[in-house]
Amino acid sequence: MTLGLINANPVVHERRERLSRADDPPHHPYPHPHPHSHPDDVLDALDVFDSVRDIRDPEHPYSLEQLSVLSEESITVDEKLGRIQITFTPTVQHCSMATVIGLCLRVKLMQCFPPHFKVDIKVSPGSLANEEAVNKQLNDKERVAAALENPNLRQLVDECLYSSELYSY
Amino acid sequence: MELLDSNVDLKELQKLQGHADRVWGLAWNPAPHNCGGASAMLASCSGDKTLRIWQMGPTHRFDCSTILEDTHTRTVRSCAWSPCGKFLATASFDSTTAIWKYVGGDFECVATLEGHENEVKSVTWSSSGTFLATCSRDKTVWIWEVQPGDEYDCVAVLQGHSQDVKMVQWHPLVDVLVSVSYDNSIKVWAEDGDSDDWHCVQTLNEGSSGHASTVWSVAFNSSGDRMVTSSDDLTLKIWDTSSAISQTDTEGFASWRHLCTLSGYHGRTIFSAHWSSEGIIASGAGDDALCLFVEEKGNSIEEPSYRLLLKKEKAHDMDINSVRWNPKDQRILASASDDGTIKIWEVREIS
Numbered sequence: 001m002t003l004g005l006i007n008a009n010p011v012v013h014e015r016r017e018r019l020s021r022a023d024d025p026p027h028h029p030y031p032h033p034h035p036h037s038h039p040d041d042v043l044d045a046l047d048v049f050d051s052v053r054d055i056r057d058p059e060h061p062y063s064l065e066q067l068s069v070l071s072e073e074s075i076t077v078d079e080k081l082g083r084i085q086i087t088f089t090p091t092v093q094h095c096s097m098a099t100v101i102g103l104c105l106r107v108k109l110m111q112c113f114p115p116h117f118k119v120d121i122k123v124s125p126g127s128l129a130n131e132e133a134v135n136k137q138l139n140d141k142e143r144v145a146a147a148l149e150n151p152n153l154r155q156l157v158d159e160c161l162y163s164s165e166l167y168s169y
Numbered sequence: 170m171e172l173l174d175s176n177v178d179l180k181e182l183q184k185l186q187g188h189a190d191r192v193w194g195l196a197w198n199p200a201p202h203n204c205g206g207a208s209a210m211l212a213s214c215s216g217d218k219t220l221r222i223w224q225m226g227p228t229h230r231f232d233c234s235t236i237l238e239d240t241h242t243r244t245v246r247s248c249a250w251s252p253c254g255k256f257l258a259t260a261s262f263d264s265t266t267a268i269w270k271y272v273g274g275d276f277e278c279v280a281t282l283e284g285h286e287n288e289v290k291s292v293t294w295s296s297s298g299t300f301l302a303t304c305s306r307d308k309t310v311w312i313w314e315v316q317p318g319d320e321y322d323c324v325a326v327l328q329g330h331s332q333d334v335k336m337v338q339w340h341p342l343v344d345v346l347v348s349v350s351y352d353n354s355i356k357v358w359a360e361d362g363d364s365d366d367w368h369c370v371q372t373l374n375e376g377s378s379g380h381a382s383t384v385w386s387v388a389f390n391s392s393g394d395r396m397v398t399s400s401d402d403l404t405l406k407i408w409d410t411s412s413a414i415s416q417t418d419t420e421g422f423a424s425w426r427h428l429c430t431l432s433g434y435h436g437r438t439i440f441s442a443h444w445s446s447e448g449i450i451a452s453g454a455g456d457d458a459l460c461l462f463v464e465e466k467g468n469s470i471e472e473p474s475y476r477l478l479l480k481k482e483k484a485h486d487m488d489i490n491s492v493r494w495n496p497k498d499q500r501i502l503a504s505a506s507d508d509g510t511i512k513i514w515e516v517r518e519i520s
Contacts, residue, residue: 115487115507115508116486116487116508118437118455136351136382136383140351140383140401141455141488142246142290142335143306143333145191145216145244145262146243146244146262146287146288146306149243149244149262
């Protein structure tokens, strides 16, 4: 019996090769400091995915992308309305780390995108036993704000966010 | 001026900037003349851990006269003035509630109420001046009795909610308390006449035409026979107690019934609703919009209903967390936002 980790043997996928787009500027958080050279260079799901794909899972030394917790398809963006929706899939049905992953996603998006963007985060339907309860907590901004003032939780979130710097290039 | 039949607009009078983080709560001083002769005084509390006091000067502009800082160690979530206007209570995520007293031009922290296990979400002062109430993520509501010498005794720890309690509000006339919660319910609390024990006299949940998600706020009308609640379910609900109101009889307040649901006006969580002395309900939500509602005066045989008077889209750049009418000037409204600003508005009739 393995003690400790919720999911001791996660399935790990290859990190999908990043297709470079023509005239892609060097990696900067949105909005780019240089004016867009292409009029159709709008904020899209890939921009959002790029900002979160390398977040490290709280329990395993792999990114959320590698563990298939997130994919580009699980993100929708409406730049005009200022909305981002992310759905993520915890690795196991009884994942106590789901709220931590949700917190990491929120913090990263707050850092990368304009503050007026409204973000909705949900677990993918059927992926979690207490799905409704987790979704409710993930989207209660008062609970999120208080959680981020908790130094222990904040430290865990920071570790998941900043160790991703090992992966970005 | 009868507003019900006219067209109105909401004019932005001033934008108050200064807080370094989102503004969560607002409170107008009910008796500002007791605090150095100001004609209007507004307290605001923030994620920047401070409370700011804004005073209206001779030019009718608000300036920040006081910043209360270095007391709370986390977000200040809610603030409330005592009925005499000389005391201010601040409730914080640091699990404490601080009491400030106006002394010779300044505010001094004269007491700290401790006991909640985690974040305090709301504080409210009874109109009798006898009680304070606080509520918390620890699911409890605490009632404190004000004693001479700036002492505060906890007289009740009320359990009953199954989740985080978002707000508490005393009835404007009698010592009856209402609490609203993440458990989707509204609870009414009163003291048992004989035993002086506080207990829950009524619960309004989904079965009693209540909300289907977290209830964020509650506010009474000035006569105390109606209350409005706002929720994550995107609706506002109006509740009525048809009992005759008397100063001493609290039993009439155990029978609130659903009167009306206002839906389809906000696209995201409605964080706050407040009732003006004239009967206008203001609401502020996560869709950045501010709405005003009034009672539809029509056929007296039908159930009372409410209609939208005005919707101000993009009233702020981000979520609106609190809306409060000035008790001394019933056409003036303040709103607080995640964008870190407070706006002062005037409701005007337009021809």
